[in-house]
Amino acid sequence: MGFKYIQYQKEPNSIGILTVNRPNVLNALNWDTLGELKVFLEDILPGEEVKALIVTGAGEKAFVAGADIAQMNEMKERDFQDYVDTAHRVYELIENSSCPSIAAINGYALGGGCELALACDIRIASEKARLGFPEVKLGIFPGWGGTQRVTRVLGLGKTKELVFTGEMIDANEALRIGLVEKVVPHEETMSVARDLAGAIAKRGPIAVRMAKTAINAGSEMDLQKALLLEKTLVSLCFDSEDRIEGMNAFLEKREPAFTGR
Ligand code: CO8
Numbered sequence: 333m334g335f336k337y338i339q340y341q342k343e344p345n346s347i348g349i350l351t352v353n354r355p356n357v358l359n360a361l362n363w364d365t366l367g368e369l370k371v372f373l374e375d376i377l378p379g380e381e382v383k384a385l386i387v388t389g390a391g392e393k394a395f396v397a398g399a400d401i402a403q404m405n406e407m408k409e410r411d412f413q414d415y416v417d418t419a420h421r422v423y424e425l426i427e428n429s430s431c432p433s434i435a436a437i438n439g440y441a442l443g444g445g446c447e448l449a450l451a452c453d454i455r456i457a458s459e460k461a462r463l464g465f466p467e468v469k470l471g472i473f474p475g476w477g478g479t480q481r482v483t484r485v486l487g488l489g490k491t492k493e494l495v496f497t498g499e500m501i502d503a504n505e506a507l508r509i510g511l512v513e514k515v516v517p518h519e520e521t522m523s524v525a526r527d528l529a530g531a532i533a534k535r536g537p538i539a540v541r542m543a544k545t546a547i548n549a550g551s552e553m554d555l556q557k558a559l560l561l562e563k564t565l566v567s568l569c570f571d572s573e574d575r576i577e578g579m580n581a582f583l584e585k586r587e588p589a590f591t592g593r
Contacts, residue, residue: 337365339390340372347529348382348431355391361444362400363411366418373425383537384529387426387452388436388522389445395437395461396445401470419444419476423451427548430541432532436525437461437512442500446511447474450481453544455512456528457503458521463511464500484551485510536574537592542566 339351350372352359361369377385389395399419407415426433426448435441435449437457446463449455457463465474465482473479474495482491490509494501503515516524532540542565550558569575573593581588 335368335372337362338368338372340376342380342382343526345530346381346383346533347526348377348380348385350385350387351390352388352396353390355389355394357400357402358394358397358440359389359391359445360397360400361419361448362403363415363418365400366415366422369422370418370425373422373429377429377431382431383533383540385429385431385433386436386522386525386529387433387448388438388525392439394439394445395435395441396448397440398443398445398466399476416475419447423447423477426451430544432540432544434525434529436521437463437503438518438521443467443474443478444476447476447478447481449512450485451477454528456514456516456521456525457506457512458518459503459515460518461503461506461512461515462500463503463506464498465495466498466500468496468498482511536569536572536578536588536590538572538574539569539578542569 337352337354339353341349343349352361352365354360354362354365404412404415432454433452435452435455437449437455439458439461441449441461441463443466446465449463465478467473467475474482479491479495482494486494486509501511503512506512507515514524546562546565550561553561574590577590578588
């Protein structure tokens with residue numbers, strides 16, 4: 333696909349694997365990497381028909397160690413604004429994608445890297461992973477959605493503790509506070525992520541997609557509006573061929589063959 337800083341592969345069971353590929357700088361996100369991610373997410377992923385996307389980092393040490401500090405340090409005001417806008421767009425594309433996403437956190441997930449993981453739907457962490465928001469050590473703060481997405485996952489107090497101190501936490505602490513969903517032996521990070529993606533890929537794609545919308549959009553609404561949204565979306569699901577197939581398959585004691593219609 334002609335990308336320099338990211339890799340993408342589609343596996344036979346409709347699982348996509350997106351890898352940030354700058355291992356020499358712990359997969360730090362420079363402008364070009366964000367640009368490639370944007371092109372991939374906007375122009376390529378929608379045509380791929382993948383049922384789950386795994387996002388990970390190349391090499392043995394890092395998921396993504398954040399924004400590229402060396403490049404940021406050279407940026408002028410207007411460039412910086414564009415850099416921030418591009419990162420916001422990339423993270424929104426992942427968060428709002430109809431395709432469920434899993435962050436396979438295979439090492440450091442810091443600053444913009446932790447924010448990237450938080451834009452994904454589910455986070456699996458290697459036992460070697462280290463997570464945190466070191467931005468205040470650099471005189472900035474998590475500005476790629478971090479202050480907002482972390483708060484929604486961890487609550488105000490824990491977010492402020494992590495953001496104000498800039499201290500890293502290990503994978504087990506991340507699990508304890510709910511920053512990741514699962515901690516696994518390092519060498520099993522990708523296989524566990526694949527298993528999870530595989531389980532999602534077998535389910536009714538319309539149901540998974542609408543559930544994602546109901547959960548994401550509903551969490552930003554008051555309860556009454558969110559329940560109305562849920563009712564509307566689940567009614568649409570009920571009208572799908574996949575619903576008929578799923579219920580018939582259960583009653584006939586066989587595996588469903590969903591078509592996404
Ligand atoms: N940017 C650029 N280069 C990096 C980055 C990074 N974020 N992280 C690591 N590197 C480079 C190192 O400079 C080093 O390069 P070289 O070999 O040329 O010296 C190489 O990667 C390997 O790193 P280390 O030698 O430092 O590896 P260690 O194992 O000793 O340490 C650490 C690993 C602890 C992860 C360390 O590299 C580190 O602290 N990295 C920086 C982490 C960080 O601060 N991340 C936050 C960046 S800021 C950010 O993400 C902001 C996002 C929101 C911006 C919104 C606008 C304000």
